[in-house]
Amino acid sequence: MVDLLIGIFLATLITALFTARLYRLLMWYSLNSLSLGLLALTIGRAQHDGAMIISGLITLLLKAGAIPWILKRLSQRFGLVRQITPNIRIQYAIMLVPAILVFTFYLAEPISHMVEGNANYVAISISSLFLALLLMMEHNNIAPKIVGFLSMENALFLLGTTATGGMPMLVELGIFFDLLMAIVVINLLMRREEMENSGEAGA
Amino acid sequence: MSLYLLTVAVLLLIAPLLLGVIKALKMWLLFKRPLSLLQGYRDVAKLLHKENVVSEEASLITRVAPFLILSPLLIVLFFLPPAVQGAWYVSFVDAFTLTGLMALSTFFLMLLGLDSASSFGGIGASREAFIAALAEPAMVLTIFAVSMMAGDLGVGQAGVNLASRFPEKHMASYLFAAISFFILLIAENGRIPVDNPETHLELTMVHEAMILDIGGVWLAIVETAAAVKFVIFASLFASLFLPFGYGLAWPLALALFVGKLFGVALAVALVEVNTAKLRLFKVPNLLGIAIVFAFLSLITFYVLGA
Numbered sequence: 323m324v325d326l327l328i329g330i331f332l333a334t335l336i337t338a339l340f341t342a343r344l345y346r347l348l349m350w351y352s353l354n355s356l357s358l359g360l361l362a363l364t365i366g367r368a369q370h371d372g373a374m375i376i377s378g379l380i381t382l383l384l385k386a387g388a389i390p391w392i393l394k395r396l397s398q399r400f401g402l403v404r405q406i407t408p409n410i411r412i413q414y415a416i417m418l419v420p421a422i423l424v425f426t427f428y429l430a431e432p433i434s435h436m437v438e439g440n441a442n443y444v445a446i447s448i449s450s451l452f453l454a455l456l457l458m459m460e461h462n463n464i465a466p467k468i469v470g471f472l473s474m475e476n477a478l479f480l481l482g483t484t485a486t487g488g489m490p491m492l493v494e495l496g497i498f499f500d501l502l503m504a505i506v507v508i509n510l511l512m513r514r515e516e517m518e519n520s521g522e523a524g525a
Numbered sequence: 526m527s528l529y530l531l532t533v534a535v536l537l538l539i540a541p542l543l544l545g546v547i548k549a550l551k552m553w554l555l556f557k558r559p560l561s562l563l564q565g566y567r568d569v570a571k572l573l574h575k576e577n578v579v580s581e582e583a584s585l586i587t588r589v590a591p592f593l594i595l596s597p598l599l600i601v602l603f604f605l606p607p608a609v610q611g612a613w614y615v616s617f618v619d620a621f622t623l624t625g626l627m628a629l630s631t632f633f634l635m636l637l638g639l640d641s642a643s644s645f646g647g648i649g650a651s652r653e654a655f656i657a658a659l660a661e662p663a664m665v666l667t668i669f670a671v672s673m674m675a676g677d678l679g680v681g682q683a684g685v686n687l688a689s690r691f692p693e694k695h696m697a698s699y700l701f702a703a704i705s706f707f708i709l710l711i712a713e714n715g716r717i718p719v720d721n722p723e724t725h726l727e728l729t730m731v732h733e734a735m736i737l738d739i740g741g742v743w744l745a746i747v748e749t750a751a752a753v754k755f756v757i758f759a760s761l762f763a764s765l766f767l768p769f770g771y772g773l774a775w776p777l778a779l780a781l782f783v784g785k786l787f788g789v790a791l792a793v794a795l796v797e798v799n800t801a802k803l804r805l806f807k808v809p810n811l812l813g814i815a816i817v818f819a820f821l822s823l824i825t826f827y828v829l830g831a
Contacts, residue, residue: 329697329825333704336821340814416813420820427828442829446697 323364324484328446330357331480335453335473336419340412344397344404344465348390351469355385358476362483374483377494381479384498389472389505396509397465400516408460415460422452437485447481464515468508475501528775529613532782533602536760539783540752541565543759543790547716548723550794565752572745580738582642587739590637591746597626598753605757606684606764608782609775614681620668623680624661627713627757630750631657637747638735645727649734652805656719656731659812660712666819667705671765673826674699684764688771695830701822703766708815710758710793712808714751717797719808729802759789 331354338350362378365371397404408415426449427442434441454477458470475497482494542565549559561567579587601623607614635653638646668680674692675683692699712719720731727734736747763785770781803811 323696325694325696326700329700332697332821333700333818336817337814340810412810412813416817416820419817420824423821423824424828445829446825 324361327357327361327364328443328480328484331361331476332446332450332453335450335457335477338469338473339408339415339419339453339457339460342405342407344402344406345394347406347466347469348394351473352386352390354473354476355381355389358480359386361480365483373490373494377498380498384501385472385476389501392505393465393468396512400512401519402465402512402515403463406461406463406466409462410456410460418456419453422456423449425449426452440484443484444481447477447484450477450480453477464512471504472501526613528609528611529607532608532612532779535779535783536602536605536756537599537753539786540749540756541569543755543786544752546787546790547794547797550791551798554794554798569745569749572740572748573742575741577739577741577743580641580643583640583738586636586640587743590633590640591739591743591750593633594630594637595746595750595753597630598750598757601626601757602753604681605760606681608760608764608771609778610688610772611775614685616677616679616682616685618680619678620665620672620680623668623761624664627664627754628657628661630754634732634735634747634750637739641738643738645730645734645737648727649731649737652720652731653735655805656712656808656812659809659816660709663705663812663815663819664709664713666816666823667702667709668761668765670698670702670819670822670826671706673823674702680761680765684768685771687765687768691768695826697829698822698826699766701818701825703762705815705818705822706762706766707792708811708818710762710789711796712812712815714755714758714793716793718800718803718811721802756786759786762789 334350334354334357338347338354341347341350359378359382362374362381366374366378396402410418427445430441430445430448434444437444451474454470454473456470457473458467461467461470479494479497542562545560545562545565548564549562552559604615604618604623631653635650638650638653640646669678671687672678672680672683674695675686677683677686711717715722715732721729722732724730725733725737730737732751736744739747760782763782767785767788770778772778773781
């Protein structure tokens with residue numbers, strides 16, 4: 323079950339890399355967070371870890387539901403560009419994605435003995451970190467960059483849940499508050515971009 | 526032996542029905558009055574009564590090609606993994622043989638398109654070559670990855686192994702292979718994001734453009750070949766990626782298998798209703814995703830072991 327959910331996590335992230343439409347991208351991000359939340363619930367139930375179940379529920383509510391919805395609302399309000407073509411051409415992306423996966427495996431090998439449980443999950447989490455970074459890099463527009471940032475946070479959460487068997491509750495809650503703060507900052511950022519755009523239109 | 530032949534006969538019989546089901550489901554989802562499920566059989570019966578008209582430019586190829594389109598697919602039908610326990614199966618046929626036989630069929634389809642010397646045939650053939658050249662490597666990789674997970678390179682044996690011992694340790698790579706294979710199923714059968722089987726608009730045609738110039742019995746054969754190809758892909762999907770219910774008593778297991786085929790048809794119909802057809806030059810992006818997932822499936826299996 324854990325393997326399946328991690329597979330869905332990675333698959334949605336990779337599909338998001340190739341997406342050229344904003345709302346589709348938000349949908350993939352939502353599915354990505356959904357699999358992450360379910361993963362946290364599964365691991366939490368297996369380890370009888372109440373804190374992890376709570377953070378899984380918060381993930382489901384916040385990242386799979388609220389944040390994509392808020393981002394969609396914001397992008398509608400500010401009239402953001404919805405056609406987001408990746409800068410990296412698909413031929414190169416096809417070669418990059420598997421290369422990242424293989425590279426991170428060797429990157430994670432030295433620390434794999436420190437991890438309790440399955441060491442491969444560390445490699446997958448780090449590779450999804452890099453993939454999220456790639457998502458941020460390959461777009462010029464602000465909205466997909468935000469989604470890339472949020473996916474990066476998802477990858478860190480995955481690393482936290484699978485490698486350590488549950489971070490302290492306080493750390494996780496702190497991350498969630500950071501995320502909410504980030505959304506507020508992003509709102510301001512979008513407002514600024516809108517002002518610049520309207521300024522250009524006026525001039 | 527009898528079960529083996531029965532399975533092949535059932536698959537062959539429901540082939541036109543499956544395509545009819547997709548069409549009817551699509552019409553029903555679009556609030557149209559669905560056409561009869563038997564329309565596929567009626568079309569074949571109608572075409573069998575018509576005379577064969579051939580273009581003046583056509584050579585011997587046009588007369589031979591329809592049979593060479595259908596026969597490799599019929600051979601593949603005999604190499605599929607078994608649907609029920611205790612049935613015979615061919616264990617040694619691997620990904621290369623299956624893909625190669627289907628590529629042979631596609632090759633003659635393209636020759637048929639070129640042979641009529643109409644411009645449409647040329648368009649269709651070049652597009653088909655363009656799509657097939659990208660789909661086949663992904664197909665070899667995907668089937669290869671699944672056979673590695675099942676522990677046997679033969680596709681038939683792989684299906685049996687998967688049914689008896691599901692690769693729970695390798696769920697991640699199994700899922701990647703399933704995604705890749707579903708994209709291939711859509712691309713190779715010319716369903717909507719890649720090709721629209723229902724229009725005769727020159728901008729969108731691929732499969733229809735190649736068979737525009739033939740009629741009568743030959744058209745019936747080529748249409749049957751298209752239906753058989755869908756059945757092959759659907760039953761490969763059912764036995765490689767939905768390997769449950771194999772050990773039931775044989776009438777139940779066969780019924781469940783046919784049910785899975787209709788499930789695949791339903792999934793294809795839902796995809797067709799919900800997506801717009803891609804521009805031809807965007808099709809490599811879709812097939813690129815299929816290749817990436819096929820690669821990732823092999824890599825996660827070999828390198829990560831997940």
